[in-house]
Amino acid sequence: MNKRISMLFTVAAVAVISATLFGSTYTQTQMRGQSLDVSKMDANVIEQIHQMGGLQLVMPEAFAETDCGALADSGRKVVEFNVTGESVTLPIMGGKTYNAMTFSGQVPGPTLRVTQGDVVKMTLTIPAGEVTGHGNDMHASQMSAGSFDSINPGQSKTYCYIAQSAGTFKYHCSGVHLLGMDQHVLSGMYGIAIVDPLNGYNKLMVEKTAVNNGKVTLDRMFYDPEALEFSLQYNQLYLTPEGNYDAGAMFQHHNTATVVNGMQFGYVPNMVHNLLIKNDTNKNIFVAQPWNGLELKQYQSQLLYVENGQHVRLFVENQGNEPVFFHIVGEILDRVTQGNRVQSGATETWLLGGSQGMIVDLVFDEPGVYAAVNHDYAAIYTGAASIFVAGDPFGLNPRLVDAGVIKAPVPSYAYVLGNPSNAVPPMGMNSIAHPALNVHGLYTDEVASEKIASGAIALWEVVPTLPPIP
Numbered sequence: 020m021n022k023r024i025s026m027l028f029t030v031a032a033v034a035v036i037s038a039t040l041f042g043s044t045y046t047q048t049q050m051r052g053q054s055l056d057v058s059k060m061d062a063n064v065i066e067q068i069h070q071m072g073g074l075q076l077v078m079p080e081a082f083a084e085t086d087c088g089a090l091a092d093s094g095r096k097v098v099e100f101n102v103t104g105e106s107v108t109l110p111i112m113g114g115k116t117y118n119a120m121t122f123s124g125q126v127p128g129p130t131l132r133v134t135q136g137d138v139v140k141m142t143l144t145i146p147a148g149e150v151t152g153h154g155n156d157m158h159a160s161q162m163s164a165g166s167f168d169s170i171n172p173g174q175s176k177t178y179c180y181i182a183q184s185a186g187t188f189k190y191h192c193s194g195v196h197l198l199g200m201d202q203h204v205l206s207g208m209y210g211i212a213i214v215d216p217l218n219g220y221n222k223l224m225v226e227k228t229a230v231n232n233g234k235v236t237l238d239r240m241f242y243d244p245e246a247l248e249f250s251l252q253y254n255q256l257y258l259t260p261e262g263n264y265d266a267g268a269m270f271q272h273h274n275t276a277t278v279v280n281g282m283q284f285g286y287v288p289n290m291v292h293n294l295l296i297k298n299d300t301n302k303n304i305f306v307a308q309p310w311n312g313l314e315l316k317q318y319q320s321q322l323l324y325v326e327n328g329q330h331v332r333l334f335v336e337n338q339g340n341e342p343v344f345f346h347i348v349g350e351i352l353d354r355v356t357q358g359n360r361v362q363s364g365a366t367e368t369w370l371l372g373g374s375q376g377m378i379v380d381l382v383f384d385e386p387g388v389y390a391a392v393n394h395d396y397a398a399i400y401t402g403a404a405s406i407f408v409a410g411d412p413f414g415l416n417p418r419l420v421d422a423g424v425i426k427a428p429v430p431s432y433a434y435v436l437g438n439p440s441n442a443v444p445p446m447g448m449n450s451i452a453h454p455a456l457n458v459h460g461l462y463t464d465e466v467a468s469e470k471i472a473s474g475a476i477a478l479w480e481v482v483p484t485l486p487p488i489p
């Protein structure tokens with residue numbers, strides 16, 4: 020490639036990337052200031068781009084609406100995904116609040132679940148009173164990026180796409196014509212789309228060993244595709260002391276909190292667990308119990324309950340700016356899948372870069388307490404430790420039966436307390452239903468009320484009515 024063509028190629032690539040990053044409405048003058056040092060470039064090339072119509076030439080068709088009508092008649096199932104863009108005030112650890120931006124009043128936004136090949140019909144509505152415009156960039160789509168452009172308060176926008184690839188995919192606000200995208204996403208405007216494989220999930224094979232005739236041999240265990248499912252989304256907060264987004268801190272990667280499904284330490288014991296296990300609400304059973312107390316309602320921390328010997332499937336997404344070294348203390352990740360391809364089996368930790376997701380399949384063999392962490396100590400200590408409780412490690416079954424809370428022993432505490440609603444995705448084709456859900460998450464009160472109306476347990480109302488546990 021001669022120097023001249025090479026330069027042209029470089030400039031064209033930079034122009035396209037800049038247009039994508041900074042929006043098509045930017046003029047060449049603005050671009051110059053943003054990303055191009057024109058003084059070092061071949062003036063003829065710049066002139067040539069100018070004569071070709073500048074960046075507008077690159078992007079005009081990009082903003083064509085996708086044809087929902089044609090896709091609706093294509094013989095595919097159409098799944099509607101309706102979300103709103105809302106700025107609200109939400110709590111952070113330590114009793115303060117921050118200025119959050121949300122999809123539909125919750126962080127993360129609602130989880131979309133479809134089957135590979137379905138049409139997703141996404142409608143984003145920005146209420147008239149909202150302070151800023153928003154967009155929605157769905158990574159499960161394969162469509163022109165222009166569709167993700169933002170809309171203004173009082174407006175609504177729909178696009179359609181076919182979910183062609185199975186896996187776990189981020190969606191996020193694209194800012195105001197792409198500007199402020201970092202602020203909107205890191206303030207809470209993110210979520211996931213789960214695209215189940217068209218033919219369902221595969222059986223899980225877990226390799227163990229056994230002793231036969233005095234000899235150690237392989238003993239492969241096979242589990243049906245049906246699994247108890249959770250979703251865990253990792254992110255950071257970058258905040259000023261007043262609870263506003265701090266771009267300077269973001270640029271330096273100086274986060275103020277590491278969050279899982281929007282909250283620091285959202286899945287650790289609370290006073291109810293203290294009471295059940297220690298017979299004393301004030302005797303902590305975990306080193307940090309920041310969301311402690313029934314008065315915190317939907318924000319009170321909750322635990323993740325699984326049965327022993329049960330196939331568990333985790334949808335994990337790194338929504339943030341920093342790596343996630345996903346590890347479960349005391350367990351092996353029996354299978355790691357990205358997209359619809361197995362990446363690893365029987366591995367200790369798996370790395371997720373920014374905007375990367377995976378599906379972890381595993382079986383908790385022994386009763387116990389297991390911490391799912393981002394195995395970066397700074398992340399663990401600032402919020403990325405979530406507790407799974409497998410089986411009945413505290414021997415509560417006889418006491419709960421004696422108290423009349425349950426009639427017979429249960430295989431997990433989810434039968435008594437439910438699993439936290441914000442960690443449980445919608446049911447898919449190979450999902451095992453959770454015994455019960457409790458209302459837990461970085462929700463507005465309106466969203467919490469909707470969860471109660473749809474059957475999730477408000478533990479802060481139910482627990483005080485329970486008989487004393489002997």
Ligand SMILES: [Cu+2]
Pocket residue numbers: 104120152153154192193194195203208
């Ligand atoms: Cu936004």
